[in-house]
Amino acid sequence: MSTAPRLAAPLSKGDRIGVVTVSAPEPAADPAIFDRGIAALAARGFEPVLGTHVSSRAGYRAGTSAELLDDFHSMIADETIAGVVFAGGGKSANRLLSGLDFPLIAAHPKAIVGVSDPSLILNAITAHTGLVTFHGPSVMWDWAQNGPAETAEHFTALLSGRPSAARIDAPLTWTRAGAAEGDLVAGCLSSLRCLLGTPWEPVWDGALLVIEDAFKSTEVLDQALTHFRDCGVLDRIAGLIVGEPVGCEPTAGITVADMVDEVCQDYAWPLAHGLPYGHTPLKVTLPIGASARMDADAEHPLTITSPWTADRKETR
Incomplete structure (x- = not known):
């Protein structure tokens, strides 16, 4: 589905940020880490508001689909909530796709931020509503970990709409140099795979696809990327950027980068590796659905080229 x-x-200091869990019960498993992440988000100047089931546990999920959807939709409908940040990750966020209230989300546009498994929810929302969502730091893995200051700084700059945040200076390694511009589709490869063939599949035509993953072997990621190829996705995109894999061991000496280059060898679009985003401690925040340009010869190898917030101000 394509939509405008x-x-x-944009977010400002003092804004109320809803925090919800949509997959694994990570806050329940590590409450001290979760509390530290909430404190860090507050120290950045925001007021965290916790969902009812954010720290619940129901087996390998944080709650039933109805409970988790109610938490999320309540944050969306609450006019005092400026944005929503997903607490962590997991492997079951796709259980919520059929229950997402897209008309409600479209009627109450606000910043929605997540990483890993919830990246499939971000891309489904963008595909169905046109709302630009944000692939960025989570409470458990980023705000709680006292990681690189640049991670929080880019999140704050981008979500506040600063034009300077559009210029991303990551030292990319180019397998195929060139330039391409398109709307960003960004997420964890194995999670995005759950959208293939579903009503919530992203718009691939002319997209810049940005992928990453964590704690999987090259062989497993080969299977996933080959599935994208065989579904025709790689025939439709304008360019591919691969993030830094985290804990992804080589298989028979073949690295993730080697595998990606081989699977993608018959395509002409530009291909680059090494973007710090996703599961890496140092990460940039990416606006899914905004237009961006990748260019091997430019001063900034990745630049966001369309608005990603309703207004953009250099200072907040």
Whole structure:
């Protein structure tokens, strides 16, 4: 489904940020880490508001689909909540796709931020509503970990709409140099795979696809990327950027980068590796659904070229 871009208002210090869990019960498993992440988000100037089931546990999920959807939709409908951040990750966020209230989300555009498994929810929302969503730091893995200051700084700059945040200077390694521009589709490869063939599949035509993954072997990621190829996705995109894999061991001496280059060898679009985003401690925040340009010869190898918030101000 293709729809016109919809932009949320930029975030400001003092804004109330809803925190919900949509997959694994990570806050319940590590409450001290979760509390530390909430404190870090507050120290950045925001007011965290916790979902009812954010720290619940129901087996390998944080709650039933109805409970988790109610938490999320309540944050979306609450006019005092400026944005929503997913607490962590997991492997079951796709259980919520059939229950997402897309008209409600479209009627209340706000910043929605997540990483890993919830990246499939971000891309489904963008595909169905046109709302630009944000692939960025989670409470458990980023705000709680006292990681590189640049991670929080880019999140704050991008979500507040600063034009300077559009210029991303990551030292990419180019397998195929060149330039391409398109709307960003960004997420964890194995999670995005859950959208193939579903009503929530992203718009691939002319997209810049940005992928990453963690704690999987090269062989397993080969299977996933080959599935994208065989579904025709790689025939439709304009360019591919691969993030830094985390804990992804080589298989028979073949690295993730080697495998990606081989699977993608018959395509002409530009291909680059090494973007710090996703599961890496140092990460940039990416606006899914906004237009961006990748260019091997440019001063900034990745630049966001369209608005990603409803207005953009250099200072907040």
